[in-house]
Amino acid sequence: MPGSTVGEPNTSSALALLPLPDFNALTQQQAEGHACVWDGIPLTTENAVDLGARTVDGVQRFPRACPRCVGERARAALFEHCFECDPCSQTVPGHACDTGTALMRLSIRQGR
Ligand SMILES: [Zn+2]
Numbered sequence: 116m117p118g119s120t121v122g123e124p125n126t127s128s129a130l131a132l133l134p135l136p137d138f139n140a141l142t143q144q145q146a147e148g149h150a151c152v153w154d155g156i157p158l159t160t161e162n163a164v165d166l167g168a169r170t171v172d173g174v175q176r177f178p179r180a181c182p183r184c185v186g187e188r189a190r191a192a193l194f195e196h197c198f199e200c201d202p203c204s205q206t207v208p209g210h211a212c213d214t215g216t217a218l219m220r221l222s223i224r225q226g227r
């Protein structure tokens with residue numbers, strides 16, 4: 116899949132781990148996936164990262180974000196994960212468990 120950076124099972128499950136902002140505080144553009152949920156920049160089909168379907172207050176949402184924010188959030192999530200996860204805290208993060216590996220990949224792929 117040329118140009119595709121998401122879509123592997125591992126990566127999309129890691130995307131589901133990233134905490135999202137409160138949907139009630141988002142603009143309509145953000146809530147509908149036309150703008151990054153974190154910094155609000157307009158998204159195109161080329162730069163948008165699909166964060167997966169989320170159900171918020173009984174409404175299904177399809178939030179999206181820009182690659183830069185996804186990279187940042189993935190690094191933050193990985194950092195936090197390493198505190199909570201025994202294997203990851205004792206060895207090189209990103210190799211010890213599936214979650215750590217997925218978050219590591221996500222932060223490397225998107226963080227450019
Ligand atoms: Zn962003």
Ligand SMILES: [Zn+2]
Nearest residue numbers: 200203212215
């Ligand atoms: Zn872990």
